[in-house]
Amino acid sequence: MRTVQAVAWKEIQIYFSSPTAYIVAMIFLALASFFFVRDLSNPFPQASMSSFFQGATIILILLAPTLTMRLLAEEQKLGTIELLLTSPVRDWEVILGKYIASLVFLLGTIVLTLYFVLLLVIFADPDPGPIWSGYLGLILYGAAALSVGLLTSTLTSNQIVAAVVAMGILLVLYFTDFAAGTLTGLPATIVNEIGLKSHFDDFERGVIDTKHIAYYLLLTSFFVFLSIRALESRRWR
Amino acid sequence: MVKQDSKSLMIQASGLTHYYGPYAAIEDVNFGVERGEVLGFLGPNGAGKTTTMRILTGYMPPTRGKVTLDGFDIVEQSLEVRRRVGYLPETVPLYTDMPVNSYLKYMGTLRQMPPKAIKRRISEVIDVCRLGDYRSTLIGKLSKGFRQRVGIAQAILHEPEVLVLDEPTIGIDPIQVVETRRLIQELGREQTVVLSTHILPEVSMICDRVLIISEGKIVAEDTPENLAERLKGSEQMEVEIGGPVSQVLPALRALKGVASASHQSSHGKEIYTIQANEGQDLRDEISRTVIGAGWSLLSMQTMGMSLEEIFLKLTTHEEL
Numbered sequence: 001m002r003t004v005q006a007v008a009w010k011e012i013q014i015y016f017s018s019p020t021a022y023i024v025a026m027i028f029l030a031l032a033s034f035f036f037v038r039d040l041s042n043p044f045p046q047a048s049m050s051s052f053f054q055g056a057t058i059i060l061i062l063l064a065p066t067l068t069m070r071l072l073a074e075e076q077k078l079g080t081i082e083l084l085l086t087s088p089v090r091d092w093e094v095i096l097g098k099y100i101a102s103l104v105f106l107l108g109t110i111v112l113t114l115y116f117v118l119l120l121v122i123f124a125d126p127d128p129g130p131i132w133s134g135y136l137g138l139i140l141y142g143a144a145a146l147s148v149g150l151l152t153s154t155l156t157s158n159q160i161v162a163a164v165v166a167m168g169i170l171l172v173l174y175f176t177d178f179a180a181g182t183l184t185g186l187p188a189t190i191v192n193e194i195g196l197k198s199h200f201d202d203f204e205r206g207v208i209d210t211k212h213i214a215y216y217l218l219l220t221s222f223f224v225f226l227s228i229r230a231l232e233s234r235r236w237r
Numbered sequence: 238m239v240k241q242d243s244k245s246l247m248i249q250a251s252g253l254t255h256y257y258g259p260y261a262a263i264e265d266v267n268f269g270v271e272r273g274e275v276l277g278f279l280g281p282n283g284a285g286k287t288t289t290m291r292i293l294t295g296y297m298p299p300t301r302g303k304v305t306l307d308g309f310d311i312v313e314q315s316l317e318v319r320r321r322v323g324y325l326p327e328t329v330p331l332y333t334d335m336p337v338n339s340y341l342k343y344m345g346t347l348r349q350m351p352p353k354a355i356k357r358r359i360s361e362v363i364d365v366c367r368l369g370d371y372r373s374t375l376i377g378k379l380s381k382g383f384r385q386r387v388g389i390a391q392a393i394l395h396e397p398e399v400l401v402l403d404e405p406t407i408g409i410d411p412i413q414v415v416e417t418r419r420l421i422q423e424l425g426r427e428q429t430v431v432l433s434t435h436i437l438p439e440v441s442m443i444c445d446r447v448l449i450i451s452e453g454k455i456v457a458e459d460t461p462e463n464l465a466e467r468l469k470g471s472e473q474m475e476v477e478i479g480g481p482v483s484q485v486l487p488a489l490r491a492l493k494g495v496a497s498a499s500h501q502s503s504h505g506k507e508i509y510t511i512q513a514n515e516g517q518d519l520r521d522e523i524s525r526t527v528i529g530a531g532w533s534l535l536s537m538q539t540m541g542m543s544l545e546e547i548f549l550k551l552t553t554h555e556e557l
Binding site: 002003006007010013014017018078079080081082083084085086087088089090235236 | 291294295296297298316317319320322324326328329330331332333334335339343344346347348349391
């Protein structure tokens, strides 16, 4: 466990010492505030975070992969992967450490958006239920998005490729409800259930359904698991 | 953890074979390394040195064959093996955006060293590798030679029983090469060292024993001195003599200990190439004969076969 910690800690330090992560966080906050303001500036302003959450899910598709793209791709490019894989560290410890680091950074960024909540509380009387459930959903959603990025970063030494492929996968998962619309019956249900977005909407409405929590946790563990396998498979290639 | 046979060799490899797709990088390689020995793998690029090193360090498993290190199987007990090995890959693996001491601390933690030991060892290896002035410099700002030192520092940090160095002196300037070799020699006194190189003088300087590897196979194995001896065969000389060729050549051939002599003129110089029988020093004899006959001895040069030539011979032609 100490090694997981060491890997995570090193990555977190790199996040905080590199401009990329700050830029990503900044863009996230700027765009998020854009969406936040939308609810307030229409003719019938609502004290809700609903637009913010909707917007954040789209922004995360683009930004989560930029947080994760470096994680293993860079190790492969620099050759430091050789050090990691010849240290007495298990592959899952490496992957888990890296994943935790990206999650911590994302959580940090999301925590900063609590500023919006603060504004609402000061100037209005928002319903706290959907806000907290929305945040729970956003964190789960973000965790899943990061795990997809983690996998693509494990598979290539090119950071750009890692990021773009992850964005592609996330977009497909995001827009499955479009595809589901053209289908009927069981296939429609399946395609819809796979989708990232369809599981998020309930959180935003203030509904915490274990089904949705299980979906995100399962998706996340699936991609983290695949990443571990992908790293292991490097040894056999 | 069951050690298999602790008293035997430090590293024992048998039938080591590795395929990249259909291409065999190494094939049926067998060798053993004794405790405290410095073993050199010598071979041209693409001979399979790096592949062998990567297998030894547990980076990848062999397609076939078995390696034990300190009695631990390299595939089955990979973590135990990795705990005992310090490794400097060919491309020095460094996080360029970390300062030297954080990098070393990170490597120490990955090797599961206790925090106190990490602190102690970092200051030790910084001394040994003479990195004192650069401990808080970003690695990305260091020159190639210093990066190499950082690479060695991380490899010896956890006091591994076996040190595996892949081309440790490649791409650094000559002064640093000398320093690096001295460092390796020092380390070799206490640790088992396996290194690879394609530079011949390097092995004779550092290694107790050399394995010459070519096209994935070991073609020779010996001490550097013996290898030179084994291949010496006969000694060659080049002599420039002023005098009539028709008389000089037979006179040279008539000398005792001369196996063969041939003549060629180049740029108006009469050059004789003389092949001596093994272990014979003909310089005295030749000079006396030439002077005695009234010719002039203009130059004389022994062309003892260098390790470099041996190497060429070994890897380009024959098998021993």
